[in-house]
Amino acid sequence: MIMGFNINQIRSDFPILQQQVYNKPLIYLDNGATTQKPRVVIDTIRELQEVHNSSIHRGIHYLSEQMTGRYEAARETVRAFLNAASTQEIIFTSGATGSINTVAFSFGEKYVNSGDEILISEMEHHSNIVPWQMLCRRKGAQLKVIPFNDKGELELEKLDELLSERTRIVALTHASNSLGTINPVKEVIKRAHARDIPVLLDGAQMVQHGEVDVRELDCDFYVFSSHKIFGPTGSGVLYGKEAMLEELPPYQGGGDMVDQVTFDETSYNTLPFKFEAGTSNYTGAIGLAAALEYLQSIGFEAIGRYERELSDYTLEKLERIGGLKIYGNAAERISVFSFLLDNIHTYDAAMILDKMGIAVRTGTHCTQPVMDHFGIDGTIRASLVFYNTMEEVDALVQGIQKTIEMLS
């Protein structure tokens, strides 16, 4: 029992967790793909649409005023969550993918030229690979890759030789969505900064598992998705240091991101609006803030402690299953577990687990290079968050044993 952490209470906050599938209680272990929403988030979105809905910024009427206030308050909530220096540094986007594409384009336009290098890692999600590849192709730059070892840990000893005179930016995942590894990002940032190279961290799999302090990390950019941290879909965050964001050209053009527009010349709005083109997803942003406040009400510390217990328990149980091999055994990890069963196709396993009400994911998890590293096609992935329980882990283990039985 974790002090002040009442798992039954917490589960009752999530309507979907009360659900049955195929007449079995839903055991939702696909949180790496997307997380479920607490009632307060669902209610906030409903209330916004029933009582407050209005386009934000520049509206003088009551509704617009109210909604603008709540949108900007949401920005402050996100700022406090990340401990950013100012709300100017918090940009609302369509998601982590949108955030990374924004940086890849804007930073790329300004700072990346032919012959330059972009450094990523071997364990990146496609969303943190492809935008950089597209940039490299456009600019004639080169993609370099920090490899990981068979435990799924970055080979830090290779970092210094990979950081070169031509490296313009390092883009690294804070936590891996397929290996579960938490990367030593502070060390990477320190070494990159020693050479004046900025660092983008992909926090899509980190923020829902532990507190993040962008000033303590000293990262230059940080991105995450609302839907993976118990908030609504279609919303995300790009944090950037103010001085850096000031220098970058805008990404998308449209309403709200401009100051003056003529056909000859357009001047852009100040931060953060310069990067928020068009009618922003204000419902999404305010819903995200509701999710962050919900987490705060439980307490990140309590959540962290509970998840560590849950994670240790899961690892121990999985390791004891004969014929099960875990991919990703880093010392520092989130509660995300990729594994394979001897001679069993992942698709077969997932089909059987599904019919027991257990939702896991199979495939490459958008990290094909991780699969290539191990020479495999994909894995089965169980990803847990703080509303999952030891009993659900037991059910997963039983499910896996039954699967092995059926398929051997």
Next chain:
Amino acid sequence: MIMGFNINQIRSDFPILQQQVYNKPLIYLDNGATTQKPRVVIDTIRELQEVHNSSIHRGIHYLSEQMTGRYEAARETVRAFLNAASTQEIIFTSGATGSINTVAFSFGEKYVNSGDEILISEMEHHSNIVPWQMLCRRKGAQLKVIPFNDKGELELEKLDELLSERTRIVALTHASNSLGTINPVKEVIKRAHARDIPVLLDGAQMVQHGEVDVRELDCDFYVFSSHKIFGPTGSGVLYGKEAMLEELPPYQGGGDMVDQVTFDETSYNTLPFKFEAGTSNYTGAIGLAAALEYLQSIGFEAIGRYERELSDYTLEKLERIGGLKIYGNAAERISVFSFLLDNIHTYDAAMILDKMGIAVRTGTHCTQPVMDHFGIDGTIRASLVFYNTMEEVDALVQGIQKTIEMLS
């Protein structure tokens, strides 16, 4: 009375319209900025989050399967709404701005080079100006502009000389958000196509007012936003002819839009997924489909007839107010009215109307060139949709008269 069109019934479908502001009934005439949501949309979003929420595509488990099915059904609903030839032509984006930026980038990368020309009009929304300006700057191309006359009608007689050998694309608003003009888009498309120049239509202000048939129009691209057609925020649509979309490179990189990823080489997914990078806003897309189905249940024909009556009534009433000047008097129009009051600052007028519960918008409406055309700073805009009433128009007229009284 329009057959089968019960305005009281319709108003009761929109919870927010029952609202009071400053103890006065809300009279919401800011529909050009964003529209309100019927209960069925609000309920659909709530239900998706309470019962079905799951990431789509590639998930084998029950929830993912269900949600994927609904997402792809939403695509079919949009296809039918636009009468597109195939669901491959329907791309879900973050909004009209996101859609236009997608085309400006992808089409621009493929077809626009130094010295080429992009043709837009003088009445475009900033979202259909700035992305093309940014493209022109990047590629050394030139932005050309079809002017409009003082009634707010495109000067079509100038079109043929503006379409040149170097014109690569025409991007034109279907209906103007500040003038109310419905443009003769079929004629423009015909003349552009005669020279093999593709045409993008910005339907952000059209789709909520009348039926659109992309095949009849024969446009090459069509874009609109969900939040302006009674759907949720953070979602929008890009229609593109399949053969055209096939040719274009992707815009954003990320999960779901790829086929195979290695660090050396990435191959892209098929349409429409090639243009849907990252976890898509599936809640938004399904909510949009719910809004379209709601409209279908009322009937576009009935809506159109009612809006024409409402529009004629409004115009007649406004024209009778002494000292009120309307900007935008095109023969073909949507129910959007921009006006100024003699010697009265728009901000003062909006402040007073607001306190009477009347929500209008003031400013440039993100169409600064339209304001420059008339040499004004901005207008007051009342924009109506099918849930507005003649009584609300009367209240607006009274409010304007009171405003004139107070400020003269």
Next chain:
Amino acid sequence: MTEYNVTQQDIVDEFSVFEDWLDRYNYLIELGNDLPAIDPEFRTSEYLINGCQSKVWLHADLVDGRLQFNADSDAIIVKGIVALLVKLMHDRTPAEILENELFFIDGIGLRQNLSPTRSNGLLAMVKKMRLYAMAYQAKENQNKEA
């Protein structure tokens, strides 16, 4: 009812005895294990239907006016469904395949497995089986005319 549809109905009836999903899967696994592996010469990229999450291989010939299917999958439950499809369509005339609706998949509650989002290759395989039937039928008609 056509003989083809009788076969489909038989499959549905066979499955109706299983109340539990896992029993149905057990039966599919059995069927999958019983289906001989595809000839190595056809287990190649040329005959591969890539389903992203599982692979299916399919080869078809026309012998004496009847389609001879040879199919396989790397996932055993998928292979079980493949076995059912082969059981139904193997050694049939193109006309039989084209004139009868495929209903047994729905009837045994496996429709999900034919959804385009399952990315298991089955939907593409069913389409391909019909395509083979169409192609061979067209060829036969041509021959007749010639």
Next chain:
Amino acid sequence: MTEYNVTQQDIVDEFSVFEDWLDRYNYLIELGNDLPAIDPEFRTSEYLINGCQSKVWLHADLVDGRLQFNADSDAIIVKGIVALLVKLMHDRTPAEILENELFFIDGIGLRQNLSPTRSNGLLAMVKKMRLYAMAYQAKENQNKEA
């Protein structure tokens, strides 16, 4: 209560007689009409605080240790609020302006008009008035030290 705050309280009391919003606005319009237009030399881009939806011009001098404000707006209701701010802060020492909280705007229900999203220039104007006070105070302190 400081004399500065007494003035603020007076403004709040004055407004409390109006029950209706439109009456309050009528009063603001009167105040706006009564405030003399800013000297043409200050109605220039140099003294402009661009609020996007309405414009505000502001100029300040220090005469005998007291701030002399000269301000205007193109929107009359905004100008009414400007008149109230000038009424309060004009001919005050920098210390008075800096040491007292500004509460009357809230007290008369006009806080909305000071929100950053109103883009009417008022928030920027209030900030600028305080900045002037700070700058002149710093200058005075320097002069004393020198």
